Amino acid sequence: MxxxxxxxxxxxxxxxxxxxxxxxxxxxxxxxxxxxxxxxxNYGFLESSGYxxxxxxxxxxxxxKIFEADVVELLKTIIKEMGTSAKDVVASLPPFxxxxxxxxxxxxEASEVEKAIVYQAKQYVPLPLSEVAIxxxxxxEYDDDRGFKHQKILLISVPQEQIKKYRRIFQxxxxxxxALEIESLSIARLFTGxxxxxxxxDIGSRSTNVIFMQDAVLTWNxxxxxAAASLTQAIASSLGINPLRAEELKKERGILGMGPNYELxxxxxxxxxxxxxxxxxxxxxxxxxxxxxxxxxRIVLTGGGxxxxxxxxxxxxxxxxxxxxxxxxxxxEHPQDIEPFIPELNxxxxxxLGLGMKNFM
Numbered sequence: 001m002x003x004x005x006x007x008x009x010x011x012x013x014x015x016x017x018x019x020x021x022x023x024x025x026x027x028x029x030x031x032x033x034x035x036x037x038x039x040x041x042n043y044g045f046l047e048s049s050g051y052x053x054x055x056x057x058x059x060x061x062x063x064x065k066i067f068e069a070d071v072v073e074l075l076k077t078i079i080k081e082m083g084t085s086a087k088d089v090v091a092s093l094p095p096f097x098x099x100x101x102x103x104x105x106x107x108x109e110a111s112e113v114e115k116a117i118v119y120q121a122k123q124y125v126p127l128p129l130s131e132v133a134i135x136x137x138x139x140x141e142y143d144d145d146r147g148f149k150h151q152k153i154l155l156i157s158v159p160q161e162q163i164k165k166y167r168r169i170f171q172x173x174x175x176x177x178x179a180l181e182i183e184s185l186s187i188a189r190l191f192t193g194x195x196x197x198x199x200x201x202d203i204g205s206r207s208t209n210v211i212f213m214q215d216a217v218l219t220w221n222x223x224x225x226x227a228a229a230s231l232t233q234a235i236a237s238s239l240g241i242n243p244l245r246a247e248e249l250k251k252e253r254g255i256l257g258m259g260p261n262y263e264l265x266x267x268x269x270x271x272x273x274x275x276x277x278x279x280x281x282x283x284x285x286x287x288x289x290x291x292x293x294x295x296x297x298r299i300v301l302t303g304g305g306x307x308x309x310x311x312x313x314x315x316x317x318x319x320x321x322x323x324x325x326x327x328x329x330x331x332x333e334h335p336q337d338i339e340p341f342i343p344e345l346n347x348x349x350x351x352x353l354g355l356g357m358k359n360f361m
Contacts, residue, residue, distance in 0.1 A: 015041060016088040016178070018355030019075075020186075021169075023094070023206035024048055024229075025304075026074050027349050030084050031356035034333035038360040043338070044078040045348065068169050075173035089170055090179045090355045095209045095223040097162050098182045099125060099132075102220060102289050103153040107141065117155060125157045132157040137185075139219040142292055152219070152290070156182060179358065184211050186354030187302060188218035189361065190328045197294040200326075201279055201315075202350070203305025205229045208275055210282040214293055222282035228305035230271040238267045254309020265310075272311065276318050302326040306347035328353040 015032035030042035048070070101124045105116055117136050118129070125132055140152040163180060170177040187200055191213055200211040205228050211221045235246035249264060255272060257265035279299075286293065298321055301311065306325050316323040328350050329342045338345070 015084075015086045016090065016356075016359065017084070017086050017175070018186075018352045018358070019089050019091045020183070020349075020351040020355065021071060021091065021094075022204055025205070026071070026078055027352040028078055028082065029349060029352040029356045030082065030086050031332070031360075033360065037331060037333050038357055039333040040329070040335070040338075040353075040356070042082050042084050043345070043349065043352075044082040045345075046074055046078045046081075048074065068165060068172070071169050072172045075169070075175070079173070079175070087174070087176050088178050089175045090181070090358050091166060091170070091177060092183045092186050092351050092355055093158060093162070093166075093180055094207065095183055095221065096207055096225075097158065099157045100182075100221065101155050102139075103136075103155050105151050105153060107149040107151055113138075113151075113153065117153065121155060121157065124155065127157075127159060131160055133160060133163060137218070139217055140214065140290065140293075142290075154218070154220070158182075181355070181358070183209060183351050184218055184221045186351045186358075187211060187326075188213060189354045189357050190326070190331060190350065191216055192357075192361065196298060197296050199279065199283070199296045199299045201275075201299060201301050201303075201306075203228055203275065203301065203303040205304060208278060208303075208305070210279050212282075212286050212290075212293075212296070214290075219293070220286050220289055222278075222285060224275070224278040224282075226271070226274045226278055228303070228308070230274065231268045231305075231308070234267050234271050235264065250308065254311070255314055256310040269314075272308075272314060275305075276315065279319075297321060299323045300326050302347045302350040304348050307344055326350045331357065 015030050018029040018031060020027040025045065025047040028044040029040055031038050032041055033039065103117065103120050105113060121129060121134055135156045137154045138151055139154050142150055144150055166180060167177055187202060188211060191198065193216055195215045198213040200213065202209040202211065206225065208224045208227045209221060212219050231250055232243055232247045235249055236243045250268065253261045253264050255265045255268050299315055299319055301315065301323065312323045312325065326347050329346055332353065
């Protein structure tokens with residue numbers, strides 16, 4: 001099946017942009033071919049702080065609304081500040097704008113799988129098929145209790161209207177949208193060649209995406225609306241302070257839970273526990289879908305929420321396996337002058353960097 005989210009044949013550009021439009025921020029990576037790995041030549045990050053004071057100020061929401069005029073202006077601003085001349089874009093779609101489900105088929109020819117998927121999609125996709133773009137990925141095989149081979153297929157569908165909106169946004173911003181893909185695939189690309197069974201927890205501002213990797217392949221993902229903004233809201237409500245100040249305190253002190261930070265930790269921990277509960281629910285569902293899957297050997301945290309001080313140790317105590325922050329810049333050549341900023345940039349820019357690798361795979 002031709003990938004409906006790819007708007008061009010693969011070609012080589014001098015450089016191009018990986019753009020992640022989140023619920024409250026825009027992240028941009030400019031990438032070109034390096035000597036041995038893709039090379040990051042420029043990057044930009046711009047956050048809309050209005051969402052902290054007003055919930056309706058998010059750039060996009062789980063109701064599939066994306067505020068086109070706001071996004072266009074922010075894109076123009078960030079591109080101007082970066083000073084880049086690159087125009088070709090690969091962009092991500094947030095998990096809440098995408099419908100995914102796992103299908104089970106006997107082993108068969110690809111042409112037969114395609115026919116079967118079209119038939120099955122009618123039963124699972126919540127919109128008429130004429131209104132969505134459909135893609136699918138084979139994510140595994142298994143033998144049933146009678147010895148027959150089966151394959152697991154991840155079905156992906158996106159409303160055509162959402163795709164049209166993204167085309168308009170980038171056109172109005174003076175950019176050329178060349179491809180769209182779901183965030184989960186962008187992040188999964190960063191783990192190419194790494195067979196370690198892994199749970200990736202992408203903690204954004206308004207949503208948390210839980211991705212399961214087996215043998216360097218995305219096998220399943222789940223999404224929750226409990227995310228980093230919940231912690232900010234808890235601080236603001238408990239201390240009676242401005243949400244902007246609450247966000248500053250969250251970033252400064254985290255959940256280290258010692259001395260003057262103890263009270264702040266106790267305020268935030270219920271929200272962190274809620275995120276952990278969502279991850280455990282996803283683990284259970286994954287186990288039901290893939291009973292023969294290997295147990296996760298690590299958890300990798302991405303997204304802005306991964307920079308919360310103390311979160312790695314807290315997750316590790318809860319799950320009993322190693323927990324680390326994502327380090328996608330290891331997959332890229334990059335200017336030495338950004339080296340001091342990489343530890344903080346790593347989780348925030350993961351999706352954009354995954355998009356940046358797309359033409360170099």
